Amino acid sequence: MGGEAEPRPALSAAYVPADDDELLLFELGGKHRAQALSTAAALGVADRLRASGARGEPLESLAAALGCDPDDLQSLLRCLCGMGYLDEPATGRFALTTRGEALCSDRLGAFAAFQGSPSQWDAWSRLRVAMRDGGSHGTTPYQRAAGHGLYEHLAQSPDEAKAYDAAIDAFSRMEAAALVRGAELAGARRLVDVGGGRGALLRELLRQLPDAEGVLFDLSHVIARVDVAELADGGRARCESGDFFAAVPAGGDVYLLKHVLHNWDDERAAQLLRRCREAMSPGGRVLAIDALLWPDNRPDLARMMDLEMRVLCGSRERRKPEVRRLFHQAGLELAELRQLTPMSWLFVGRPVQA
Numbered sequence: 001m002g003g004e005a006e007p008r009p010a011l012s013a014a015y016v017p018a019d020d021d022e023l024l025l026f027e028l029g030g031k032h033r034a035q036a037l038s039t040a041a042a043l044g045v046a047d048r049l050r051a052s053g054a055r056g057e058p059l060e061s062l063a064a065a066l067g068c069d070p071d072d073l074q075s076l077l078r079c080l081c082g083m084g085y086l087d088e089p090a091t092g093r094f095a096l097t098t099r100g101e102a103l104c105s106d107r108l109g110a111f112a113a114f115q116g117s118p119s120q121w122d123a124w125s126r127l128r129v130a131m132r133d134g135g136s137h138g139t140t141p142y143q144r145a146a147g148h149g150l151y152e153h154l155a156q157s158p159d160e161a162k163a164y165d166a167a168i169d170a171f172s173r174m175e176a177a178a179l180v181r182g183a184e185l186a187g188a189r190r191l192v193d194v195g196g197g198r199g200a201l202l203r204e205l206l207r208q209l210p211d212a213e214g215v216l217f218d219l220s221h222v223i224a225r226v227d228v229a230e231l232a233d234g235g236r237a238r239c240e241s242g243d244f245f246a247a248v249p250a251g252g253d254v255y256l257l258k259h260v261l262h263n264w265d266d267e268r269a270a271q272l273l274r275r276c277r278e279a280m281s282p283g284g285r286v287l288a289i290d291a292l293l294w295p296d297n298r299p300d301l302a303r304m305m306d307l308e309m310r311v312l313c314g315s316r317e318r319r320k321p322e323v324r325r326l327f328h329q330a331g332l333e334l335a336e337l338r339q340l341t342p343m344s345w346l347f348v349g350r351p352v353q354a
């Protein structure tokens, strides 16, 4: 029997490396896979191909529509075919697969695009310098790359802020869907989303809870970008701006803190929880959402988020006893715990009874 043996595929998640060298090469290829996916998302490849259905679209017209060099685009698309996100049903025609739907703008497309954007990518390349030179608690890798911190950068860069907002919105939709599947919001009448960004979570929750009203609370430059009429019908939502370490809106029965505590050290995080505890109405609770670190070294996304927080903000994720201690310092007990997504957990805090 002649002919060449088929090469073993080395890009898919099902790939089994022959030895440790091959495994290392595969892991380092994470750079290529992530950037290929992120670039395709930024170009809008998935949205465009979804519209052309199973037959797909010829490379030439796709390249013209996206403003790309056809040869470069073909190289990118073929990488995505190897990863299962696209298919080439006929030579030179590309189509979206079921897996590729996740890259569309109504799924995680904006998140994928932002993850590979220059400011995010550059920050990670400084991790090695920050490790030795004061650690992430000194000058963060993000500050080294951008010249200032993440939130200062967003406040000064409207385009980047728009991309960040869209990325967070995409992820928030997943978390909101998981949150409403549980019982923690039962009977909620007045939600306060503390550090709620542009309100993606609050909007989704108010859609699911027609009898509830909500307050979106954040810094003034963030609130200035919110269209309050879009948050809920019937005037059920309003916005307030201020510093959450000073005070948060009073009288809520649910205080949402989604991906906020992990930005702050223990002292600041406990202070913020205390503000929520002081402001809540009787029977109120805090619903905090963050990653959860397990004491062992399981290869989960929370461990990666921990490194991401060090790179971007000089902060970190927490373990369960650490969250319980924080809550306790604020007069709250950690009453329940539930996983929402591969990267986020719900921590329910209720006032400690005197």
Ligand SMILES: C[S@@+](CC[C@H](N)C(=O)[O-])C[C@H]1O[C@@H](n2cnc3c(N)ncnc32)[C@H](O)[C@@H]1O
Binding pocket: 151, 168, 169, 172, 194, 195, 196, 197, 198, 217, 218, 219, 222, 242, 243, 244, 245, 257, 258, 259, 260, 263
């Ligand atoms: C990581 S973002 C989380 C946003 C949103 N909760 C989410 O999950 O999409 C942290 C939020 O805290 C807000 N923030 C930071 N410092 C604040 C302060 N002192 N007072 C009020 N909001 C603040 C930021 O503007 C930002 O929107």
